[in-house]
Amino acid sequence: MTTTTTMLSSPSASMEESPGVARGDAAPAPRRRRRVLVSAIAVSPLRGSEAGIGWNIGSRLARYHDVTLMCIPGTRDPHRQEIESYLKEHGPIPGLTMLYIEPTWLFRLFDRNSSSLLRPLFYIGYASWQRAAYRTVKRLHAEKPFELTHHLNILGYREPGYLWKLPIPFFWGPVAGASNMPWRYFPMLSWRDRVAYGLRNIANEIQKRLASRPRKAARAAAHIWAIGEDNRRMFTDVFKVPAECLCEAGGKPRPELASIKIYDPANEPLRLVFAGYHIGRKAVPIVLHAIARVANEFPITFTSLGSGPEKPKWQQLAQRLGISDKVTWIDELPQVQAHARMAQAHVFAFPSLQEASSTVTLEALSLGLPVICHDACGMGFIVTGDCGIKIPMRSPEQSIQGYADALRRLHQDPAELTRLSRGALRRSEELSWDYAARMIAEGYDRVLAAKEHASER
Structure with missing residues (x-):
């Protein structure tokens, strides 16, 4: 060696x-x-x-x-x-x-x-x-x-x-490393993921204690x-x-793309975006089901950026739910292009069930995007009531309903969306x-x- x-x-x-x-706040003199x-x-x-x-x-x-x-x-x-x-x-x-x-x-x-x-x-x-x-x-x-x-x-x-x-x-x-995949969400996973995450959950609890x-x-x-x-x-x-x-993780400010989001429900759809690897724990079906519940109430679109083994299944689900015309699937893009596409949305939807802090959540905040996520894992710390909406992670049904309620809230109160967007930019500065x-x-x-x-x- x-x-x-x-x-x-x-x-x-x-x-x-x-x-x-990279430059940041001036470093105070240490002791x-x-x-x-x-x-x-x-x-x-x-x-x-x-x-x-x-x-x-x-x-x-x-x-x-x-x-x-x-x-x-x-x-x-x-x-x-x-x-x-x-x-x-x-x-x-x-x-x-x-x-x-x-x-x-x-x-x-x-x-x-x-x-x-x-x-x-x-x-x-x-x-x-x-x-x-x-x-x-x-x-x-x-x-x-x-x-x-x-x-x-x-x-x-x-x-x-x-x-x-x-x-x-x-x-x-x-x-x-302490977080487990919630057992109640296992029916949303493929059989391979159920076996893998089930074994990991058991091993994790044993390792913590022994x-x-x-x-x-x-x-x-x-x-x-x-x-x-x-x-x-x-x-x-x-x-x-x-x-x-x-x-x-730390956010990387993108001032050329960041903006305070203004949503005009009378003249445009509510635009959601997701970005990430398309695997089971990302739980994108929660967002798809939520969109299906509100699709007849107001115009809404959803853009999913990325690729992965679950993508074909999610596309089929969108078709079965009758919302395929509202969903755009875009394969993995270079980071700058991905950020440009994300910046066009009003809200970042991130329903993942297991993460550390998720760099993409920080990226979304740096673009001025309010985040809808579960109140769990690193997202529960990153996202506050001033920059997003956190959904309790109790069961798939409660998550879907929570997302649907959050979308209705933002549609009915565009000023709230703008307030959260301002908060997203502030939170991004705090989490650099x-x-x-x-x-x-x-x-x-x-x-x-x-x-x-x-x-x-």
Whole structure:
């Protein structure tokens, strides 16, 4: 195994002068810059999901502290090359050091991108990488001590790594993985999905209660951030430790497309849009059934962006419900084009049953789109009464009726839709990558300052 450390900049330089990270609110002066080790196995400035989270939060933390960002250089995806190319184009990031830990042979064998038969064993390979990373960090800490460590990703609670074993404050999160697929919604899923999610639900409850290392890491943590109430309750109710809600993703403002939505029911239909991978847990049939219930009351259209295995079934359902003339199906588009299509709508409908925070929800808010979603998962934290309408997730029938009632409400009160649109733009600003990094940096300062104050007594 090869370990590579790459210095990208001077730790004491001002972050606000760096073109390598998107600008945001000016970083307030920290109590003092601390030496921080952040573990984020996946890091890339060019990708979304875990890699995007690793980069966007890890790099922005360097505004406040001297950050060593530990990650894998890549297996199938060339993350290191993407990072180095980005920095060559945009310039170095003051305060950031990249630490690359090569994948172990077990990690390569059970990589998520390997065959579907081996994919369930991913966490075995991932744990072996974390053990190798811990040995390297332990050596570096002995040579030049870190003041705190932070396990950023993978987000799932099942693998917290080993940094919590070091004799310094350990921070964890944002953490996901606690949510189960609601059993009452299983009739909406394909038989394959019912089997897969059923087994996952059972395994998830067993792991929460019997897996020892997540519990030990949680109890060793100085502070934990959780994605939404489901994950926060896992820590408080099962692990018996406090946790704070924090969105793991950040919105990217698109001022050229954002607008306050104005709906004129006398002259135009109420335009809904959905965007995402067309799989069972996205639960688009809830929206289709809701549209069928209100279609004879007022004009309405629905645009579904994306593709996936459930799309043909959903198209057939729209035909059976007699609303196929109101639904437009558009295959996956490049992000800029997808955002342009979304921006043409009045409302973003996102009926997903299981998510972390969902980047597309943040994208919708950044376009000024009010969101209708379930009051669950990360959406329950992201969406407030000032930017959307949340439907209790109790049963398919109640969800369908809840969506239908929400559509009637917006049709009957266009001023409410405009109010929610204004709120969506405000909420998008609150949930930026800059905001997430600032909350984490302030969490570091708050916890460590309290420990230092206590030690002085």
